[in-house]
Amino acid sequence: MDVMEKLTILADAAKYDVACTSSGNNRGPQEGMLGHAVSCGICHSFTADGRCVSLLKLLQSNMCIYDCQYCHNRRSNDVQRATFTPHEVAELTMRFYQRNYIEGLFLSSAVVKNADYTMEMIIETLRLVREEYRFGGYIHVKAIPGADKALIHRAGLLADRISVNIELPSQASLAKLAPEKTKETILTPMKYLKDGIIQSKNELTLYRHAPKFAPAGQSTQMIVGASPESDSKIVTLAEGLYNKYKLKRVFYSAYIPVNPNMPMASPPLTREHRLYQADWLLRVYGFSAGELFSDADENLSLDVDPKCHWALKNPQFFPVEIMTADFKTLLRVPGIGRISAEKIVAARRVGKLDFNDLKKMRVVLKRAKYFLTCSGKVFEKYHQSTIAARLKDGTDFQQLNLLEQPPGIGMETQTASMFVGDKATFSSHDTASSTGLILPVSHQKGAAI
């Protein structure tokens, strides 16, 4: 089998891994090495499904001994199998990197023979890439659950980021869908990685040249919708992973039914999107998982984003005064993100701000206007109870079709035509409407609606 064929098979097999970030580590150029890493990450291309291509995402092999039901590469599936030699992966990485196709390598693998054997194969590839091909770019590697600590440590020293997939949000689901994996085999390496990363950071403060262990941190991924867990459970789990295991990112992947006889259908993509929004609220916006859910609704609302949902449930925190509220409070206003909050905090130090200024500064007011005051003034008066309806996508304004009757106007037009028959249309009886337009009397009711 030639490299082209292997590449097609093993890239296709790896594409369901969602993480493709190249961020989190700043490594300057080094003498004799090719490449460097920048902490913001760089996207190199985008596929037809709109996902970024940043890393050469490959499986070392797809000859799996496991039989996880959600997985494309499970042993009972009839798919083409292939294995890369370390040399082939290294050669591909270097050639693609020299042409600026990629930011680095993302190497994962199906479990071949056993976890340790697979991990050794991956390490050999990484060693070749780093030490013989002198590659200085970004490397993300998967730790195989159940592999020996020493092997995981070795991988962490060669890679920038290392991750263990948690796959499913509960032990029960794991037992059902991935019977060969257990909670322990997943959480043990995660804990080990956390300790390793903290230890390495401590050593670095003492010795400048101490070896760096996974400097871009660790991440994980779980599949959403293949098992019955609620959003509340998933987000709480993610919070635990951020706090206890110091993860950099948790990725969610809306389950895609790749295998024909899976019990569940694919969940709506909006659910994945809402989970990511909630995830950002945890990491960046200072929310806790408990705030986002109540006993009544265990799932995130599909109509409005989680921050809006929280704000509607907690009107006691609003409105927020733009000139005095602290940064953290501003971050909690729906529609105001980090950039907007930073702009507001900077600009108000040097002068007063009103809604017009906010608009010109490109702070998006679509949602924020219901929750803000500028020097005590509100944007427009709304009744509290109408805000929820206005925030739901598409109900604030409605694009009318020229040929369609807008709802509720049909009757008015009928009376209008009767009127027109009686009198001249624009007579002295016409009065000015609130918008300043002169309308025939009979049209006014319709306009008011």
Add this chain to the structure above:
Amino acid sequence: MTALVFDGSFDGFLSVVHACYYEKLDPISIQPAEILTLMDEARYIETHQANAAQVYAAIKNKISPEVAYTVYVASLSPEEDRYTALLAYIRLGFKVGHMVGSHLQVEYVRRVRDLHRQAAGEAHLLFGFSRFVETASGVFYCQITPRNNVLPLVADHFTRRFMNQQWIIHDKAHNQAAVYDGKSYVIAQNPGDADVTLAAHEEETQDLWVAFWDALSIESRKNWKLQRQLLPIYFRKNMTEFTRQRPIKKPPGDIGRFIEG
């Protein structure tokens, strides 16, 4: 109240700033000389390295190094009003110091922020979207057509990235090229066409990349609108994965390879 013209370089612009201060000028417009029409009456300001250095050092020391860099990056944008906005920005900077970027209530401060964002943003995209080909001589060649004059920023990035590799980045839109010899790069104006004879395994590598790229998209999740938003079509003409012919002909829509709008 006059219109000022200069040679269009960043040093030229700094010389204009120098002249505005030392000759108490209050220009209504500042433009590079080449876009001047016969109808305009304008005064030409000579570029003086010493004056430019003096102004740049003053911005660095009296405002802040970050503001100096912002001014430089914003001047790379192609918008016509960039120099007038920048002059106003620098003047405000000398009054209020390093907080000048915070005065977002002021129109030209917002404008400079936008110009900076435009140029820096395009440069960042090009860090990812530039594609090199290996030529027979071992030099890697890359062609870009940016809207902003961001070649220096892009070349700086690749100097760090491909430190021990010789490369040329050819900016066809501004007719200039950055040439790196393994130590430092120089920017050549009007470079003419490069001899791009491909290295032996170049075509094979391109095919591998294209095969990898094609294999990546998930059929059931096609989202061309999102793809266009993140990877605008005007970058695609220089990107291997969009321009390379496939061995088996697939309709471009199948794998989201639209090049033209």
